[in-house]
Amino acid sequence: AQTVTQSQPEMSVQEAETVTLSCTYDTSESDYYLFWYKQPPSRQMILVIRQEAYKQQNATENRFSVNFQKAAKSFSLKISDSQLGDAAMYFCAYRSLYNTDKLIFGTGTRLQVFP
Amino acid sequence: DAGVIQSPRHEVTEMGQEVTLRCKPISGHDYLFWYRQTMMRGLELLIYFNNNVPIDDSGMPEDRFSAKMPNASFSTLKIQPSEPRDSAVYFCASSLTSTGVDGYTFGSGTRLTVV
Numbered sequence: 001a002q003t004v005t006q007s008q009p010e011m012s013v014q015e016a017e018t019v020t021l022s023c024t025y026d027t028s029e030s031d032y033y034l035f036w037y038k039q040p041p042s043r044q045m046i047l048v049i050r051q052e053a054y055k056q057q058n059a060t061e062n063r064f065s066v067n068f069q070k071a072a073k074s075f076s077l078k079i080s081d082s083q084l085g086d087a088a089m090y091f092c093a094y095r096s097l098y099n100t101d102k103l104i105f106g107t108g109t110r111l112q113v114f115p
Numbered sequence: 116d117a118g119v120i121q122s123p124r125h126e127v128t129e130m131g132q133e134v135t136l137r138c139k140p141i142s143g144h145d146y147l148f149w150y151r152q153t154m155m156r157g158l159e160l161l162i163y164f165n166n167n168v169p170i171d172d173s174g175m176p177e178d179r180f181s182a183k184m185p186n187a188s189f190s191t192l193k194i195q196p197s198e199p200r201d202s203a204v205y206f207c208a209s210s211l212t213s214t215g216v217d218g219y220t221f222g223s224g225t226r227l228t229v230v
Contacts, residue, residue, distance in 0.1 A: 035218045043204060045221035052216060091158070095218065101146065101170060103208075103219055105158040 002027045004094050006106035013082045014114050020067075021077045021109045023092030031097040034068070034075045039108070040088040048090070051075065053097075079111075087113040121207050121222035128229055133195040136225045138207030139188055146210040148219060149182055149192050153203045164190065197229045 003026045013019035025034070036048040051059045051068050058066050063083075067076045079086055092106040120139040128134050140147050148163040162172040167184045175182070179198070184190040194201055204226050208219035 033216055033218070037218075037221075043224050043226075045206065045208070045219075047218050047220075050216065050218055093218070101163055101165070102160060103148070107157045 002029070002032075002094050002096065002104050004092050004104050004106040006090075006092055006109050008109045009107075010110045010112070012112040012114060013079070013086075015082055015084060017082055018078060018080045019082055019111065021079075021090050021092075021111065023075045023077070023106055025073050025075065025092070025094050027073070027094065027096075029096055029098060033095040033097065034066075035093040035095065035103070036064070036066070036075075036077045037091045037093060037105075038086075038088045039091065040085075045091075049077065082113050084113050084115065087111055119207055119209050119220050119222035121205075121225050123225060124223060126225055126227045128197055128227070130198055130229055131196040132229075133193065134197045134201075134227060134229075136192040136205050136207075136227070138190045138192070138222060140190070140207070140209030141211070141220055142188065144209035144211045144220075145187075147184060147190050148208045148210070149190070150206040150208065151203045152206060152224070158206075161192070194227075197227075199229045202227055202229050 005024045032053045034051045038046045038048045049059050049061045049064050063080045065078045089108045091108045094104045122137045149161040151159045161174045162182045164184045182192045204224045206224045208221045210219050
């Protein structure tokens with residue numbers, strides 16, 4: 001069974017600085033999808049960025065980018081030019097290409113942004 | 116589209132009472148998921164439907180929990196009788212494609228408190 005691990009329960013960053021959130025996963029599959037979701041205090045789960053495992057190029061969405069290391073089964077999220085509105089819980093998630101129904105989440109990382 | 120709509124947003128009930136949580140998925144989405152989020156256990160998948168048919172309910176904690184999807188635009192999660200340990204945020208999410216690339220779209224959740 002696949003698992004997703006986020007080893008950083010909490011992280012903090014100063015406004016305008018860069019922060020990287022870590023995520024590792026375990027799978028025997030070769031094709032899959034990876035996601036980062038943001039959950040602000042409003043508790044709405046918001047999709048931040050996605051990565052298809054068959055793509056070597058790292059996904060980028062404005063200030064958010066990932067470092068996808070397939071061999072190491074690592075999928076970190078980099079937030080550049082951090083803003084106060086980035087403060088939230090961030091969840092890494094895995095979705096199989098073959099059994100595409102379930103989204104498996106990590107335990108989350110709480111990000112604080114200081115002015 | 117208004118997104119995934121959940122009601123109520125908050126629910127406070129007494130132990131032993133029946134609780135019904137409601138979800139309206141995004142029109143056209145053929146997958147619907149119910150998740151429970153707690154501090155201790157994170158995000159747990161309770162049950163999911165494909166084309167209104169329950170596919171996997173292995174995450175439903177006990178017989179006190181039941182879920183239905185009578186049509187493509189409505190689903191309910193019922194707890195009867197409720198217990199204090201059921202207190203959590205319950206999320207509904209829907210997905211359009213079975214290929215996995217889109218992740219899920221989540222509702223805003225229902226915060227359930229059982230006293």
